[in-house]
Amino acid sequence: MAEAMIRLEHLTKRFPGQDAPAVADLTLSVPAGEIVILVGPSGCGKTTTMRMINRLVEPTSGRIFLEGEDVTTVNADRLRRRIGYVIQQVGLFPHLTIFENIATVPRLLRWPQPRIRARVDELLDLVGMDPSQYRDRYPAALSGGQRQRVGVARALSADPPVMLMDEPFGAIDPITRERLQNEFLRLQSELRKTIVFVTHDIDEAIKMGDRIAILRDLSAIAQYDTPEMILSAPADGFVEDFIGSRASLKRLNLARVGDYELREWPTASTDADRPALLATLRASGMGALLLLDAAGRPRRWLHPGDLQREGAALSQVGLPVNALVQPQATLADALNEMLRSQVGVAVVVDARGVYTGTIDMGVIMAAAETMRRSAHAASLSELAASDAERSPRA
Amino acid sequence: MGLWTYLSRNWADVLLLARDHAVVVLVSVTLGAVVALSLGVATYRRPRARSVVLGVTGTMLTIPSLALYGLLVSLGLGLGWPPVVVALVLYSLLPITRNTITGLLGVDPAITESAQGMGMGRWRRLVRIELPLAWPVILAGIRIATAILVGIAALGAIVNGPGLGDLIFNGLRRLASPAGLPLALTGTVGVAVVGLLLDAVLLGLARLTAPRGVQGGVHG
16 A cells, blocks of 8 residues: 555544534545545445534544644645545635636645636636636536536646545536546546545446545444455445446446457548448448448437438438447446447547447447456455464464 | 706706715725625525524614614714615615525535635635636625615605605605605605616626626516
8 A cells, every 4th residue: 555645533522412423533644646535325434434524513622634744633624735625515706717726726725826827827728718708707607517517627626636625526426426426537647646535336436446444433434445345345234235246347447448348340531422431331341331430529329221222312311329438438438338329339539529439238248247257366365364363263 | 846947957966866875885885795795705605693683684684674764873873874884784684694694505515525625725615616706696695685776765765865865755744735745756766766777787687797608697
């Protein structure tokens, strides 16, 4: 495990007027550069735990270390400027422009104006929003997904080593959520921030986490491990129940489309002539051709019947391509898209939407088989290890 | 003497009285706003203090104005401007304080939480985030207070206060003579006109100062 960026030692929180503590004696280390997910049933204290890291909730007892420094009693406002904070409702300031929103912490830190301007533009680019178009808008003019992007940009503004994210994608529609999750993972692969991420959704935890802490009541850690180990070797009945019965389906959330060899599919460009395309299609033995536009982006599925029909342009016939995934998508996402597609495959595109290959049921089956075997092997070696621990005493 | 004859002979005096009327209201509502904003800011996060402040300022509004003027004079404030300004300030407190509290409590908690989470201190959060977002509601309270004060200021003539109330009281005293009615009418209509003008000014101010980017805006 890399050096701990955040260390919580024996943290306890009692709220006034409540008999039971909300968090009792929690000790947890978050390694630098990793996403650690706090997941658990509602009311388990996961949000309280996270809010103690930037001291929005002051711990009753225990200590908090950030980069090795005890920050339990330092100035809370100054501490918070070193920690990015993203919440579900985003909380953009509605009376300030996108620029002013993102510039909040740099201004608190008294950065010079040109540096702030450059940083805001850089961040808007980073989250995929054109600075010249969005800089001067107000939050009300943005969609939910765009607001959350600005929320992430705002949290990153002073380049803090640590980010806290409280169900950041919880209030967003499923399609946008998936896209934001994938974008965020792509960002994180470049930024390597240390992230504490709270969610109640085990699927999101498995997808986003390098490490997952499954919490039960009072923020007691039921298991703190990698997603692979949690799925293949749940520590106890509570974890097993929390994962749910479909562990093998969930394991598909661990594998990314980009990690597998994609299948080539016969493609066609819009200016090709039909008899040649028909011949290609027959030779390929597939049921349909994938029509790409001039930029290489998938447009239509063309079946033999569509190619024989004269008249309408190629881009007007056939079926729309609606099952698209990016390399960061999980196999579970791909499977879901596949089930929506009339052709039975998901088309893989890069960030610009350019076709790179397809993924089909065969890839999923093979991946599931491999994962099942390695999970089995992992739990066997886990068993062997715990046997070895026990045997000297036996 | 008819109304028009009266007006054509005395319009300069009437305008001076109307100006005084507007000034005494504006001065009082400004002082009242300062006090009420402080009260609202000091109490909005404490339910008990909040209800005490609203209770006390609410009681203020139930005291009949003639009684309050009399009381203030007997407390040694003398005649003329001082008792009128003090009374008007007291009457302005409830609407402005209540709207300040309502406005501040109406700010989305997610917004204040994210401000706090980014390291904005208590005071900065209040000045940069909460008050600007609550401002349209606060200003609406100021408009209500102004409308109330314009009427109450007219009664200030009873303690020799400034403004158009003078015409009304003089007119009512002389209703038997032909000079009475034009005086009373001029005073009454003048008060209404001053009220409308001040409201128009405040509405313009609301439009000018409404936080940009916030939907819902200001309604006339």
